[in-house]
Amino acid sequence: MSFLEINSLRKVFGDTVAVDDVSLTVEEGDFITVVGPSGCGKTTTLLNVAGLQAPTSGSIELKGRDLTDLPAYKRDIGVVFQDYALFPHKTVAENIAFGLKMRGESQSKRDEVVEEMLSMIDLEGYEDVYPHQCSGGEQQRVAVARALAFDPDLVLMDEPLSNLDKKLRQSLRTELKRIQRETGVTTIYVTHNQTEALSMGDKIAVMNNGNLEQFADPKLAYEKPASPFVANFLGQSSRIDGTLRTDSAPHVQLENGAILEVDVREGFDDGDAVAVFLRNELVSVTENQPADVNAFTGRVAEVDYQGRDVIYYVTVPDLDVTVQVSGDGRGTVYEAGKKVWLSIAPEDVIYTASEGRTGDQKHAAVQTSVGAQ
Numbered sequence: 001m002s003f004l005e006i007n008s009l010r011k012v013f014g015d016t017v018a019v020d021d022v023s024l025t026v027e028e029g030d031f032i033t034v035v036g037p038s039g040c041g042k043t044t045t046l047l048n049v050a051g052l053q054a055p056t057s058g059s060i061e062l063k064g065r066d067l068t069d070l071p072a073y074k075r076d077i078g079v080v081f082q083d084y085a086l087f088p089h090k091t092v093a094e095n096i097a098f099g100l101k102m103r104g105e106s107q108s109k110r111d112e113v114v115e116e117m118l119s120m121i122d123l124e125g126y127e128d129v130y131p132h133q134c135s136g137g138e139q140q141r142v143a144v145a146r147a148l149a150f151d152p153d154l155v156l157m158d159e160p161l162s163n164l165d166k167k168l169r170q171s172l173r174t175e176l177k178r179i180q181r182e183t184g185v186t187t188i189y190v191t192h193n194q195t196e197a198l199s200m201g202d203k204i205a206v207m208n209n210g211n212l213e214q215f216a217d218p219k220l221a222y223e224k225p226a227s228p229f230v231a232n233f234l235g236q237s238s239r240i241d242g243t244l245r246t247d248s249a250p251h252v253q254l255e256n257g258a259i260l261e262v263d264v265r266e267g268f269d270d271g272d273a274v275a276v277f278l279r280n281e282l283v284s285v286t287e288n289q290p291a292d293v294n295a296f297t298g299r300v301a302e303v304d305y306q307g308r309d310v311i312y313y314v315t316v317p318d319l320d321v322t323v324q325v326s327g328d329g330r331g332t333v334y335e336a337g338k339k340v341w342l343s344i345a346p347e348d349v350i351y352t353a354s355e356g357r358t359g360d361q362k363h364a365a366v367q368t369s370v371g372a373q
């Protein structure tokens with residue numbers, strides 16, 4: 001039995017299937033990130049776990065207890081939602097102590113916990129301050145403290161950092177991870193930001209269209225995606241379709257006859273239709289022909305200089321696609337029209353079982369990921 005078990009969760013609103021069929025098991029102390037494009041069912045999943053919505057079907061068990069008929073306030077679950085604002089007319093201390101007060105804890109116990117929480121979120125001395133006197137980042141830290149103060153079994157966070165600027169979001173990410181490590185509280189964290197999901201999660205759940213596409217260690221999901229959707233969603237890459245050949249030099253045979261050497265992935269057989277994803281940071285771009293096996297010549301079609309990095313869109317006739325690659329912005333920056341060589345090591349070539357091709361995919365070879373920030 002796992003700490004949290006979500007079994008075949010389904011939630012339908014009229015004609016809309018918000019969550020189709022999601023099953024997920026979470027171990028105690030884990031920090032799980034849930035990521036996926038807008039409307040894929042992340043928030044609905046969380047609301048059902050929190051008890052703020054009732055599932056159409058399926059069940060949720062926490063510590064072996066079926067939560068289905070348990071109201072939200074009896075679930076021992078702390079929530080931090082993007083629009084779940086602090087109580088504006090209560091001080092920071094009163095906000096943090098709210099759950100404890102509801103439980104009938106004494107004033108001295110509440111004061112003790114508030115002090116402990118304020119120290120944890122680095123806001124000592126903020127007891128009597130009101131939310132409107134706090135910055136956005138401070139308010140979110142107070143919201144986290146409020147969710148943790150009553151020592152919940154589980155904490156659910158829905159895009160808690162999305163209203164903050166990039167720099168603050170990065171520092172709060174680190175802080176949230178530290179707080180979670182210190183408290184050891186099992187946490188489910190929803191975001192549409194892939195970097196956040198990969199960097200924060202002990203495990204990452206990738207959702208699409210109300211379903212769970214992959215639930216795995218972030219590195220595994222990034223390097224061995226379970227589906228073309230996951231490969232495309234986690235990271236920037238260019239897609240090419242072909243057929244896997246697992247003879248002496250394993251390779252993917254592309255439709256135009258070109259060959260990309262690859263490592264063989266467990267579970268794949270000779271003749272499988274595969275979708276190859278060239279991660280833009282794993283493709284090298286050079287002026288001279290490299291000695292590597294997977295080397296292709298092409299022409300720079302577009303240059304996107306970003307300071308430290310430079311992104312090139314290189315048209316490669318042999319691969320029949322425009323490949324997106326990142327180069328070093330600090331060195332020589334190639335101009336549009338320049339002839340260059342692209343190469344990628346066989347072990348860096350990512351592929352998944354192809355979901356069946358449509359005519360559109362061939363022409364949409366440059367796949368930028370959705371929602372990257």
Ligand SMILES: Nc1ncnc2c1ncn2[C@@H]1O[C@H](COP(=O)(O)OP(=O)(O)OP(=O)(O)O)[C@@H](O)[C@H]1O
Nearest residue numbers: 013016017018037038039040041042043044045192
């Ligand atoms: N109360 C509701 N009534 C009707 N439809 C809803 C309701 N809540 C969600 N939906 C629909 O269910 C689907 C999933 O929504 P949900 O909010 O769970 O997605 P999400 O992945 O959290 O999206 P976002 O990242 O934009 O917050 C969407 O199509 C949404 O419009």
